Amino acid sequence: MATQNRRDFIKTAVAIGAGAGILTGTMPSRITAKEVKTPSPARKGVLVDTTLCIGCRLCEYACKEEHNIPAGNLNSYEDRSVFDHLRRPDETALTVVNEYKNYGQGENITDVKIQCMHCDHPACVSACIVGAMTKQENGAVIWDTDKCIGCRYCMVACPFQVPAFEYQKALDPHIMKCDFCYDRQQKGKLPACVDACPVEALTFGNRVDLVEEAHRRIKAKPDKYFNHVYGEYEVGGTSWLYLASEDLSKKALPKLGTEPAPGVTESIQHGLFAYFVPPVALYALLGGIMWLTKSNKEEEEI
Amino acid sequence: MRQYTEPAPVKIKYFTPGVIVVCLVALNGFFFLMGRFIFGLGAVTNLNNQYPWGLWIGIDVAAGVALAAGGFTTAALGHIFHKDKYEEITRPALLTAMLGYTFVAFGVFTDIGRWYYIWHPLIFWNHTSPLFEVGICVMTYLTVLYIEFLPIVTKKFIGHVNLPGVLSKLNRTVDKLLRALDRGLDKTMFIFIIAGVVLSCLHQSSLGTLMVIAGSKMHPLWETPVLPLLFLLSAIAVGFPMVIMESITASHSFGLKPEKETLSGLANFIGPLLGIYLAFKIGDMAIRNTFRYLTEFNLQSVMFTIEIVVGFIVPFRMFMSKAIRESITGMYIASLLVIFGVFLNRFNNFIVAYKPPYILKQYFPSFGEVSVTLGFIAMEILLYRLFVKYFPIISQPKTGVTPSAKFEIKGATK
Numbered sequence: 001m002a003t004q005n006r007r008d009f010i011k012t013a014v015a016i017g018a019g020a021g022i023l024t025g026t027m028p029s030r031i032t033a034k035e036v037k038t039p040s041p042a043r044k045g046v047l048v049d050t051t052l053c054i055g056c057r058l059c060e061y062a063c064k065e066e067h068n069i070p071a072g073n074l075n076s077y078e079d080r081s082v083f084d085h086l087r088r089p090d091e092t093a094l095t096v097v098n099e100y101k102n103y104g105q106g107e108n109i110t111d112v113k114i115q116c117m118h119c120d121h122p123a124c125v126s127a128c129i130v131g132a133m134t135k136q137e138n139g140a141v142i143w144d145t146d147k148c149i150g151c152r153y154c155m156v157a158c159p160f161q162v163p164a165f166e167y168q169k170a171l172d173p174h175i176m177k178c179d180f181c182y183d184r185q186q187k188g189k190l191p192a193c194v195d196a197c198p199v200e201a202l203t204f205g206n207r208v209d210l211v212e213e214a215h216r217r218i219k220a221k222p223d224k225y226f227n228h229v230y231g232e233y234e235v236g237g238t239s240w241l242y243l244a245s246e247d248l249s250k251k252a253l254p255k256l257g258t259e260p261a262p263g264v265t266e267s268i269q270h271g272l273f274a275y276f277v278p279p280v281a282l283y284a285l286l287g288g289i290m291w292l293t294k295s296n297k298e299e300e301e302i
Numbered sequence: 303m304r305q306y307t308e309p310a311p312v313k314i315k316y317f318t319p320g321v322i323v324v325c326l327v328a329l330n331g332f333f334f335l336m337g338r339f340i341f342g343l344g345a346v347t348n349l350n351n352q353y354p355w356g357l358w359i360g361i362d363v364a365a366g367v368a369l370a371a372g373g374f375t376t377a378a379l380g381h382i383f384h385k386d387k388y389e390e391i392t393r394p395a396l397l398t399a400m401l402g403y404t405f406v407a408f409g410v411f412t413d414i415g416r417w418y419y420i421w422h423p424l425i426f427w428n429h430t431s432p433l434f435e436v437g438i439c440v441m442t443y444l445t446v447l448y449i450e451f452l453p454i455v456t457k458k459f460i461g462h463v464n465l466p467g468v469l470s471k472l473n474r475t476v477d478k479l480l481r482a483l484d485r486g487l488d489k490t491m492f493i494f495i496i497a498g499v500v501l502s503c504l505h506q507s508s509l510g511t512l513m514v515i516a517g518s519k520m521h522p523l524w525e526t527p528v529l530p531l532l533f534l535l536s537a538i539a540v541g542f543p544m545v546i547m548e549s550i551t552a553s554h555s556f557g558l559k560p561e562k563e564t565l566s567g568l569a570n571f572i573g574p575l576l577g578i579y580l581a582f583k584i585g586d587m588a589i590r591n592t593f594r595y596l597t598e599f600n601l602q603s604v605m606f607t608i609e610i611v612v613g614f615i616v617p618f619r620m621f622m623s624k625a626i627r628e629s630i631t632g633m634y635i636a637s638l639l640v641i642f643g644v645f646l647n648r649f650n651n652f653i654v655a656y657k658p659p660y661i662l663k664q665y666f667p668s669f670g671e672v673s674v675t676l677g678f679i680a681m682e683i684l685l686y687r688l689f690v691k692y693f694p695i696i697s698q699p700k701t702g703v704t705p706s707a708k709f710e711i712k713g714a715t716k
């Protein structure tokens with residue numbers, strides 16, 4: 001009986017080994033095929049020059065209109081008391097402008113528009129359990145309603161604290177965040193907010209050109225600008241870039257390092273699951289121990 | 303000693319005043335659960351856009367998984383390392399793990415906003431996501447636990463199949479099927495047992511990876527890239543304390559004598575296991591120089607101090623003492639402390655340590671959230687009681703006629 005069992009064990013172990021071999025053999029092609037590590041050089045971006053922004057919030061209005069979110073009366077946007085409190089993008093507004101008094105050196109008032117940054121290495125895309133967040137060729141990070149399970153891990157992962165969730169809906173709640181007006185861009189149109197801005201505080205273009213443009217502006221007026229392009233290197237770079245008269249990471253935007261947010265996690269995941277070798281090795285090890293301790297015991301019993 | 307005990311259904315009256323209270327707690331939870339599904343997450347929870355994860359993920363899922371670690375740790379000890387004297391505790395541990403993980407799955411189902419898509423991870427894979435890995439491993443492990451439990455069920459019905467009415471014609475066929483199933487499981491059970499341990503190691507550690515990506519929002523007292531290792535080590539350390547706590551509680555409430563020798567044996571492992579965890583945790587803090595955050599006085603530093611002192615260092619010292627390992631009360635208290643420590647650790651990691659840069663509204667669990675969490679725990683207790691009443695789970699002194707049940711999960715040892 002015991003030998004019978006042992007033979008079974010060996011047979012099964014061999015079968016498992018073979019199965020694992022096939023699995024590992026097929027894995028690499030799948031993994032490399034899916035991974036788009038370097039973002040497209042042709043990706044678009046927007047340069048937000050907060051020194052030009054007048055806090056008219058027409059971008060907020062345009063964004064809502066574009067995304068079928070109740071936008072309210074256009075006149076109501078003249079009410080500047082909304083600036084009394086800090087606001088964040090949420091399920092009712094994909095972008096918001098916050099106003100800071102005494103933020104800059106020379107000027108008194110700084111208005112900062114906030115929306116998804118469309119990271120070059122987006123944490124939300126890396127984290128999403130089902131791959132409902134995807135980074136597109138033009139740089140836009142968009143959400144897929146047919147996949148999302150509503151786990152809200154993207155919200156936990158996003159270093160800019162951007163995605164919002166429709167908690168009030170029992171059925172079909174959405175993750176709401178700026179989609180870089182992906183549909184409009186496909187039709188060759190500007191993002192709605194950029195289109196609506198009356199003072200050209202928002203500049204749309206190729207990200208590479210925008211980085212150059214930003215540095216050109218700083219060089220031309222070194223007194224006016226704080227010498228840092230927010231988003232050029234933050235968490236590995238973002239599609240949206242910011243210029244300001246003061247360090248934005250003091251308050252208006254989070255202070256972040258230059259390492260891509262998903263980096264550590266992805267190396268852990270990769271280390272643990274490199275082609276399934278570690279789990280299979282653990283399996284084999286435990287199987288070996290099980291077999292050895294059993295035969296030891298049998299010997300004792302004889 | 304061992305030869306004279308054998309798993310058997312415990313003869314108890316199901317409803318006692320205590321059980322009725324538990325029923326009420328379960329009912330209250332069920333009520334809010336319905337509210338969540340009918341009116342949405344916003345109606346029952348205090349979750350918001352700054353705090354997307356709250357009590358249900360922190361307790362029902364993360365702490366639930368950790369505290370169900372008794373299943374794989376005892377399976378490894380009893381079936382893989384073949385420490386036979388511990389076999390009698392593998393069954394109750396298996397039952398709690400099975401119930402525990404079932405409710406983890408319910409917890410996930412309740413928490414995700416688009417619950418009708420819960421099956422999506424099976425077809426849409428994102429291999430960079432630790433959550434995907436946790437999800438798949440938990441699903442697979444739950445299946446493995448059901449398979450491991452199956453022989454206990456088939457054993458009960460083999461030879462006793464008695465379907466009502468017309469179906470009674472099928473009695474013999476069903477009986478045959480059960481026997482075939484039992485034989486098949488008998489031969490292959492070791493595959494599932496090893497798989498269970500591997501899957502547990504994987505998802506216990508990946509649960510720790512979950513918060514790594516939120517690094518910039520996490521308090522440095524908890525945040526570290528070695529979180530997966532710390533999660534695995536603490537899960538292993540809490541496995542035996544859970545078994546000891548359950549075993550003593552069950553003996554007490556079913557009027558049996560606790561198996562002191564076996565439990566003391568288990569307790570011998572706990573001190574070193576806690577020591578290993580503490581060594582890594584404190585070592586990591588020293589390397590990353592995070593002790594300095596303890597000099598600040600805030601919610602995080604207080605919670606951290608409680609967690610590490612009350613939940614890890616004190617029970618570590620207790621389990622290192624022989625006198626405590628030999629006393630039922632001593633083991634019980636020390637085990638409760640470890641359970642508290644790991645529970646608080648998961649709660650802290652997922653809720654207290656999470657500090658988004660822009661907070662418009664603080665999160666504090668709502669009455670509904672607490673009700674659902676307590677309700678799930680109550681339902682688990684009720685099911686546990688039901689199972690031990692009708693199935694041979696708990697080892698008891700042999701008395702007269704006993705069914706041909708065995709100690710081991712069949713096939714694991716023979």
Ligand code: SF4
Binds near residue numbers: 117160161162163
């Ligand atoms: S800002 Fe947040 S939501 Fe937007 S791409 Fe980056 S990680 Fe994703």
Ligand code: SF4
Binds near residue numbers: 150
């Ligand atoms: S909430 Fe949706 S989009 Fe966000 S991580 Fe979960 S499945 Fe992905």
Ligand code: SF4
Binds near residue numbers: 094177179
């Ligand atoms: S790019 Fe489109 S979605 Fe994003 S803030 Fe502007 S208008 Fe809104």
